[in-house]
Amino acid sequence: MRTISIVNQKGGCGKTTTTVNLAGALATDGFAVLVVDMDPQAHASMALGVDPEEVEENLYEVLVEPDASGRLDGVIVNASRGIDLAPAGIVLSALEQRLAAENQEARTERLAAALSSLGREYDFALIDCPPAVGLLTFNALRASEEVIIPLETSSFAIDGVQKLLETLALLMERVGHTLSVRVLPTLYDGRTRYARETLGEIRELFKDLCFDSVVRLNVKLREAAREGMPISLWAPNATGAADYASVAMEVAMGPPAEIEAGADAQVGAAREVVIEYRDSQANDVRIAGDFNGWVPDRGVLSHVEANGRTRVWVKVLKLPPGIYQYRYFVDGQWRVDPENEESSPGPMGQTNSVLYVR
Ligand SMILES: Nc1ncnc2c1ncn2[C@@H]1O[C@H](COP(=O)(O)OP(=O)(O)OP(=O)(O)O)[C@@H](O)[C@H]1O
Ligand SMILES: [Mg+2]
Incomplete structure (x- = not known):
C-alpha cells in the first residue's frame, strides 16, 4: 500500500x-483506495457522501487508544466502488489536548500503527490533512512515504511553502524518515496572466517535483463535493475529471524518486558541481535549492573535511547546465552562501544564492 498525505497549512x-x-x-483505474479523513471539519467524509453526524465511530476512537491495532477496520465505511473511508468528526479537534500528557513519539505514531494493522488490503491510502501543522498532520506524515502539496495558482500561493518544506525536512531528520514530496498546481485559471505567471514560478521553483498535470478551475468539482461523490462519478466528462485522471496517472507511475532514477539516463549532460561551506561552529550543514525541491541534501553527495579549526562541508551536485537558486540549512537555520556574492530575491521573498552551471 502506498500512503500519501495531502498537506498544506494554507486553507482552501x-x-x-x-x-x-x-x-x-x-x-476508476481499478485501484482499491482508502481515504483517511484527518480533518475535524470532515469535508472529505462529506464529499464522499458520508455524514459525520451519522457515523457511529470515527478516527478519534482509533487515535485516542494507546494500542489501536485492529481498531481502524471497525470505523471504515464503504463510500463508493473502490473507495473506503475512515471518517472524521469534530471530536478530532480534541485529540491534541487529550493526548497532551503523552510523549511526542507515542502521540505521533498512532495513525501509522493503525494503518499497519489494517485487515483489508488497499493499493493506496490518501490522507486528507487539516489546514494546520499540528498533531493530526504529524500523525499523517509519520504514516506516509509520500506527500502531495496542492498549491493554489491564484493568490500568494508560494508564501508559506518554504516553511512547510522546512517543517517536512525537520520531521524527516528527527525521525529518520524520508518523504517523497510533490507539488500540485490547483485552482488554475488560465485566462488570467497572474495565474499563468504563478504557474511558471511554481514550475521553475520545483522543477521535477511539480506534477506535469494542473488542476483547472472547474465548478463541477464544487458541485460534486456538494453531491457527496467524486467527480469521476458525478461529471465524468468535466475538465475536473480529466485533470484528476491525469494526476492519477502520474501518481500511479510511482513516487518521483523512482521516476527520477529512470530519467537519470536522459540527463547525460549533467555536470558534477562541487561547492564548499566553511564553518568552525556548525554541526550539521545541508544544501537545498530548486535542483532538489528545497529538501536539504536530497540527492546530494556530502562529506566533511577538517582544515585546521575550520570544518569544510563538501557538497557534490550533479546538475545539467542552467541557473539555480539555493541556500544552506545550517543546524536547522536557513543561510545564504557566505562565499557567494551572487544572490537573487527568491520567489518567496527570501534571498537565495545563485549558482551558474555552464
Ligand atoms: N479546481 C477547482 N475548481 C473549482 N473549485 C475548486 C477547485 N478545487 C477546490 N475547489 C473548491 O474550493 C474550495 C476549497 O477547496 P478544498 O476544500 O479542497 O480546500 P482545502 O485545502 O481542503 O481547504 P481546508 O484547508 O479548509 O481543508 C471548495 O469549495 C472546493 O470545492
Ligand atoms: Mg480540506
Whole structure:
C-alpha cells in the first residue's frame, strides 16, 4: 500500500478536493483506495457522501487508544466502488489536548500503527490533512512515504511553502524518515496572466517535483463535493475529471524518486558541481535549492573535511547546465552562501544564492 498525505497549512488550496477526486480517479483505474479523513471539519467524509453526524465511530476512537491495532477496520465505511473511508468528526479537534500528557513519539505514531494493522488490503491510502501543522498532520506524515502539496495558482500561493518544506525536512531528520514530496498546481485559471505567471514560478521553483498535470478551475468539482461523490462519478466528462485522471496517472507511475532514477539516463549532460561551506561552529550543514525541491541534501553527495579549526562541508551536485537558486540549512537555520556574492530575491521573498552551471 502506498500512503500519501495531502498537506498544506494554507486553507482552501484544494487538499480535500485533491484527496477525494484523486481517490475517485484511482478507483476508476481499478485501484482499491482508502481515504483517511484527518480533518475535524470532515469535508472529505462529506464529499464522499458520508455524514459525520451519522457515523457511529470515527478516527478519534482509533487515535485516542494507546494500542489501536485492529481498531481502524471497525470505523471504515464503504463510500463508493473502490473507495473506503475512515471518517472524521469534530471530536478530532480534541485529540491534541487529550493526548497532551503523552510523549511526542507515542502521540505521533498512532495513525501509522493503525494503518499497519489494517485487515483489508488497499493499493493506496490518501490522507486528507487539516489546514494546520499540528498533531493530526504529524500523525499523517509519520504514516506516509509520500506527500502531495496542492498549491493554489491564484493568490500568494508560494508564501508559506518554504516553511512547510522546512517543517517536512525537520520531521524527516528527527525521525529518520524520508518523504517523497510533490507539488500540485490547483485552482488554475488560465485566462488570467497572474495565474499563468504563478504557474511558471511554481514550475521553475520545483522543477521535477511539480506534477506535469494542473488542476483547472472547474465548478463541477464544487458541485460534486456538494453531491457527496467524486467527480469521476458525478461529471465524468468535466475538465475536473480529466485533470484528476491525469494526476492519477502520474501518481500511479510511482513516487518521483523512482521516476527520477529512470530519467537519470536522459540527463547525460549533467555536470558534477562541487561547492564548499566553511564553518568552525556548525554541526550539521545541508544544501537545498530548486535542483532538489528545497529538501536539504536530497540527492546530494556530502562529506566533511577538517582544515585546521575550520570544518569544510563538501557538497557534490550533479546538475545539467542552467541557473539555480539555493541556500544552506545550517543546524536547522536557513543561510545564504557566505562565499557567494551572487544572490537573487527568491520567489518567496527570501534571498537565495545563485549558482551558474555552464
Ligand atoms: N479546481 C477547482 N475548481 C473549482 N473549485 C475548486 C477547485 N478545487 C477546490 N475547489 C473548491 O474550493 C474550495 C476549497 O477547496 P478544498 O476544500 O479542497 O480546500 P482545502 O485545502 O481542503 O481547504 P481546508 O484547508 O479548509 O481543508 C471548495 O469549495 C472546493 O470545492
Ligand atoms: Mg480540506
